Amino acid sequence: MSSEIDRPTTSSTVDALAKLSFAVQIVLTRVAAEHDLSVTQLRLLGILRDRTPSMAAIADYLALDRSSVTGLIDRAERRGLVARRSSAEDARVTLIETTPAGLSLGSQLAHEVSVAMAAIVNKASDDDLAGIARLANALIDEPAGRAVASSI
Amino acid sequence: MSSEIDRPTTSSTVDALAKLSFAVQIVLTRVAAEHDLSVTQLRLLGILRDRTPSMAAIADYLALDRSSVTGLIDRAERRGLVARRSSAEDARVTLIETTPAGLSLGSQLAHEVSVAMAAIVNKASDDDLAGIARLANALIDEPAGRAVASSI
DNA sequence: TATTGTTATACTCTATAACTATA
């Protein structure tokens, strides 16, 4: 079943990708939890750092149903992190923007994620990191089925 | 702020890791959802493919509170995928094993994940994949804070 | 006393279906 060539087996490659992914998720979950946030809320604050998207656009970014986004924004708004604003062009559209508090928390989270991820990044060589960056960018350019926007 | 050396900035590296991680999670979520499973249940079946762990061990694998595992196993048991068994050595301990149905579904899921991940794997060179495997293994050997067991 | 697992409770997250308002 296995061969002695250099290319890793599909199985070990898939396993490595999954392990790496879970390691990253654990870090993100922990950083978010330290601020009583979910990973989804953390991603939301990342998205809103340089955008003022509609509810529908947020649903696309996060690959969620729009009804899920309603609750997500409700909870973020209740905590004073984001605000709803009506679109001037289309009265059906609700735009979401960060409050100063949300922007500040988002910046702090980005910094804490960088620090926490150092434990992972420091185990990789420059070449390995470059490979991961190449792969990540390739996925963005031509997403596998769904949009893969992240922007922590 | 930025320099012109080869090593990627911490920020872009962290972003690439996060993007890659979310891309993998989206694939896993989709494959699991096609069988009405969560990613956690998918991971559970992966863990049970070659182990018969205690509730506490599962909590460690998945980095969950034990009370969360109780519900997780309740739902899996209700679907006939796993079964509780008492330990002969220690009457406090409950061991979890797959049913034939759970084992079969676990194997099928592993295969489907491999197929679905091809869209990601195929975008990477052999060297890049080897780098990811190196990093994943380094994380397992010396986990960053918590256990990083996965075994899809 | 310490550990294993469960229960009670409360919250977040998510989807589906039905709805309102606007285009």
Add this chain to the structure above:
DNA sequence: TATAGTTATAGAGTATAACAATA
């Protein structure tokens, strides 16, 4: 008619605190 967003509802997932059984 079509689209944007919400509401109602249901269920999964998660944690904290308190508990029973066993070591």
